[in-house]
Amino acid sequence: MKIADQPLELLVRSLRLRAPLSDSDADAIRALPHNIKLLEAGTYTVREADSTPVCGVLISGFAYRQKTSSDGDRQIVSVLIPGDALDLQNIFLDVSDHSVQMLTRGEVAVLQRADVQALIRDNAAVARAMMVNILTEASILREWVLNVGQRSGKERAAHLLCEFAIRLKAAGLADQYAYELPMTQEQIGDALGLTPVHVNRMLKALQADGLITRTKRVVQFPNWEAMRNVAGFNERYLHLEVQRNGMSL
Amino acid sequence: MKIADQPLELLVRSLRLRAPLSDSDADAIRALPHNIKLLEAGTYTVREADSTPVCGVLISGFAYRQKTSSDGDRQIVSVLIPGDALDLQNIFLDVSDHSVQMLTRGEVAVLQRADVQALIRDNAAVARAMMVNILTEASILREWVLNVGQRSGKERAAHLLCEFAIRLKAAGLADQYAYELPMTQEQIGDALGLTPVHVNRMLKALQADGLITRTKRVVQFPNWEAMRNVAGFNERYLHLEVQRNGMSL
DNA sequence: CGTAGTGTTGAGTAAGATCAACTGGTGTGG
DNA sequence: CCACACCAGTTGATCTTACTCAACACTACG
Numbered sequence: 001m002k003i004a005d006q007p008l009e010l011l012v013r014s015l016r017l018r019a020p021l022s023d024s025d026a027d028a029i030r031a032l033p034h035n036i037k038l039l040e041a042g043t044y045t046v047r048e049a050d051s052t053p054v055c056g057v058l059i060s061g062f063a064y065r066q067k068t069s070s071d072g073d074r075q076i077v078s079v080l081i082p083g084d085a086l087d088l089q090n091i092f093l094d095v096s097d098h099s100v101q102m103l104t105r106g107e108v109a110v111l112q113r114a115d116v117q118a119l120i121r122d123n124a125a126v127a128r129a130m131m132v133n134i135l136t137e138a139s140i141l142r143e144w145v146l147n148v149g150q151r152s153g154k155e156r157a158a159h160l161l162c163e164f165a166i167r168l169k170a171a172g173l174a175d176q177y178a179y180e181l182p183m184t185q186e187q188i189g190d191a192l193g194l195t196p197v198h199v200n201r202m203l204k205a206l207q208a209d210g211l212i213t214r215t216k217r218v219v220q221f222p223n224w225e226a227m228r229n230v231a232g233f234n235e236r237y238l239h240l241e242v243q244r245n246g247m248s249l
Numbered sequence: 250m251k252i253a254d255q256p257l258e259l260l261v262r263s264l265r266l267r268a269p270l271s272d273s274d275a276d277a278i279r280a281l282p283h284n285i286k287l288l289e290a291g292t293y294t295v296r297e298a299d300s301t302p303v304c305g306v307l308i309s310g311f312a313y314r315q316k317t318s319s320d321g322d323r324q325i326v327s328v329l330i331p332g333d334a335l336d337l338q339n340i341f342l343d344v345s346d347h348s349v350q351m352l353t354r355g356e357v358a359v360l361q362r363a364d365v366q367a368l369i370r371d372n373a374a375v376a377r378a379m380m381v382n383i384l385t386e387a388s389i390l391r392e393w394v395l396n397v398g399q400r401s402g403k404e405r406a407a408h409l410l411c412e413f414a415i416r417l418k419a420a421g422l423a424d425q426y427a428y429e430l431p432m433t434q435e436q437i438g439d440a441l442g443l444t445p446v447h448v449n450r451m452l453k454a455l456q457a458d459g460l461i462t463r464t465k466r467v468v469q470f471p472n473w474e475a476m477r478n479v480a481g482f483n484e485r486y487l488h489l490e491v492q493r494n495g496m497s498l
Numbered sequence: 499c500g501t502a503g504t505g506t507t508g509a510g511t512a513a514g515a516t517c518a519a520c521t522g523g524t525g526t527g528g
Numbered sequence: 529c530c531a532c533a534c535c536a537g538t539t540g541a542t543c544t545t546a547c548t549c550a551a552c553a554c555t556a557c558g
Contacts, residue, residue, distance in 0.1 A: 070481035141390035149442030193398030232319035
């Protein structure tokens with residue numbers, strides 16, 4: 001059976017990166033009622049201050065979470081890759097505190113909140129996997145606060161590129177240390193708290209240092225260790241091992 | 250019965266701010282085995298890269314979560330007030346991605362991970378309340394990324410002060426719009442991504458604008474609405490209503 | 499073939515960092 | 529009780545990072 005026939009397989013794989021799921025647990029997830037929507041770049045799936053009874057899972061393409069300050073400045077607070085849940089939090093919170101927007105055209109599997117709630121209630125392993133998923137997202141947010149708060153422009157840009165490299169590789173979506181990043185420099189700036197002009201200069205600087213090569217939006221790392229050092233990157237915060245702590249249940 | 254005799258009552262109150270708990274749910278939390286420790290300012294309760302089988306709840310005093318960059322720069326990523334769980338995430342994740350340190354002297358109720366896990370497994374309402382708690386923390390982190398990434402120094406400082414005002418008030422720990430913030434300007438800087446010198450200047454600027462008054466570390470807001478506007482503060486992200494979404498379970 | 503979006507580069511500016519000095523409170527030891 | 533050290537806060541002067549404004553190049557697309 002092809003992935004196209006089993007869209008939620010991607011969610012299963014994503015959860016299994018960090019939490020153990022038996023075959024029957026996985027089947028329970030795959031069996032969740034859903035329908036697939038193809039969304040254009042720029043489409044919102046959740047809007048800040050809204051309430052929604054559905055929960056999307058990204059199947060193809062990229063998306064991001066964003067918040068807007070009262071001055072109208074945008075901050076991108078997460079970038080989502082295929083297999084990520086777009087709005088797990090809406091299962092438990094009434095009103096969304098941020099928006100989710102498609103970065104590229106892509107497919108989203110739409111689940112009903114009630115179905116997900118029922119599955120979490122009835123299946124402890126799935127509940128644990130979702131918990132690990134949510135906690136990992138919080139961990140990434142802490143790293144982003146550190147990134148934006150303490151690192152220089154060059155370090156920030158380098159760190160973002162490293163994070164994608166590892167996340168995409170872990171998800172099986174990219175070759176080792178070479179991938180296409182489908183973001184404009186303006187969007188990268190909104191993720192890093194920098195202006196697009198400065199992002200451009202920092203990317204050029206990384207290039208001049210021989211740390212990355214770019215052709216169109218494909219990034220490569222000729223010297224991963226050096227890149228890692230410049231970025232101050234340590235993947236611990238991604239929690240990329242199967243977490244055993246919940247296993248005593 | 251006094252609070253001193255029921256330390257976990259504070260946790261119950263904190264959870265009840267955002268999730269419904271019946272009296273028996275609350276009793277189940279209060280009955281969790283625990284012992285109280287008095288910790289001095291600066292004591293670590295969790296260290297980055299460590300694993301620990303316990304989970305603390307702050308009873309009195311303040312604490313904060315912090316991360317350190319490879320250059321040695323510190324970023325404070327959360328400030329914790331009485332009633333907050335210090336390391337709920339360690340219940341499901343194997344290795345901590347950040348440290349937790351006491352900001353002031355204070356008491357911590359130490360719970361065993363296995364006990365908390367068992368309670369979450371057996372009591373759906375408590376599990377939901379914990380989930381809401383974790384999701385709210387993630388929401389605050391998103392707001393902090395926005396704060397550090399997009400706002401000016403003055404706005405950042407103002408926003409932090411507003412956040413504490415509302416959180417302390419919601420927890421019943423401070424008068425309306427006047428409280429003691431037991432942080433040095435250096436610590437405030439580490440939370441905002443600013444140097445202590447600049448924090449000092451921004452606080453003075455807020456004072457000069459008539460937005461705050463300070464005596465020692467007590468802050469007051471003579472004009473809350475104006476302060477709120479300068480900070481671009483909207484408390485939506487604190488999710489300070491009882492969340493009904495999980496109720497259909 | 500024109501237009502719009504993205505990337506690139508240069509020149510001037512401003513927010514915040516750095517360095518350094520000094521204040522006032524607090525605690526400690528002689 | 530005083531001398532001293534230490535820490536937090538404050539202020540000034542200078543420097544640097546990143547922002548702003550502006551122009552131009554390249555590509556995709558109608």
